[in-house]
Amino acid sequence: MSYDKDSHKIFDFIQNWARKHSIWVLAYGTGCGAIEIPPTMTSRYDAERLGVRGAATPRQADVLLITGYLTTKTLKRVIRVYEQMQDPKYVIGFGSCTINGGMYYDSYNTIKVLDKYLPVDVYINGCMPRPEAVLAGFAKLQQLIAEGKANGAQKYKENLEWYRENQKRISPHWVMPEYNW
Ligand code: SF4
Numbered sequence: 001m002s003y004d005k006d007s008h009k010i011f012d013f014i015q016n017w018a019r020k021h022s023i024w025v026l027a028y029g030t031g032c033g034a035i036e037i038p039p040t041m042t043s044r045y046d047a048e049r050l051g052v053r054g055a056a057t058p059r060q061a062d063v064l065l066i067t068g069y070l071t072t073k074t075l076k077r078v079i080r081v082y083e084q085m086q087d088p089k090y091v092i093g094f095g096s097c098t099i100n101g102g103m104y105y106d107s108y109n110t111i112k113v114l115d116k117y118l119p120v121d122v123y124i125n126g127c128m129p130r131p132e133a134v135l136a137g138f139a140k141l142q143q144l145i146a147e148g149k150a151n152g153a154q155k156y157k158e159n160l161e162w163y164r165e166n167q168k169r170i171s172p173h174w175v176m177p178e179y180n181w
Helices: 002-020 032-041 074-084 096-100 131-146 152-158 160-170
Strands: 023-028 052-054 063-067 090-094 122-124
Touching (some): 002 131, 023 074, 023 131, 032 052, 032 063, 032 131, 063 074, 074 160, 090 096, 090 131, 090 152, 122 131, 152 160
Parallel strands (some): 023 052
């Protein structure tokens, strides 16, 4: 019995260790903060040395990086992208706009609190966050993965009805499949 428990723990540890060091990112450049991604990924800050690299498609990505505000139009596309990603998957909200609307807090067509529509595992504060802050955000995500606490995707499945209700309030003409992964 204890052998089983211990072997599970070791298996989880190895799995999380591997996931932590292999983070493939799909960057959805929704806002101006996206301009900080090239310096983060290229030679000066070199995020790849931490195991962070770009992914070409949602199917290959582990992380959806939402780089700034979403509008009422782009939200739907981002949900579609997120639901096409395979588990395990994570979301990073990049910039103040994803936290509380930032400088667009009173705009009629931007999304103010991203976490009401998609499960955010890590937020990176700032307007716009510098590459150092982006690397700190990835380090935080890696820590959560290693501890088995990056469970946004699980939260999304368990509370899908609540998320769908919020999403449909923004996109009343919903034509996407109800369950899309
Ligand atoms: S947080 Fe600042 S830099 Fe990022 S999308 Fe919003 S306004 Fe642009």
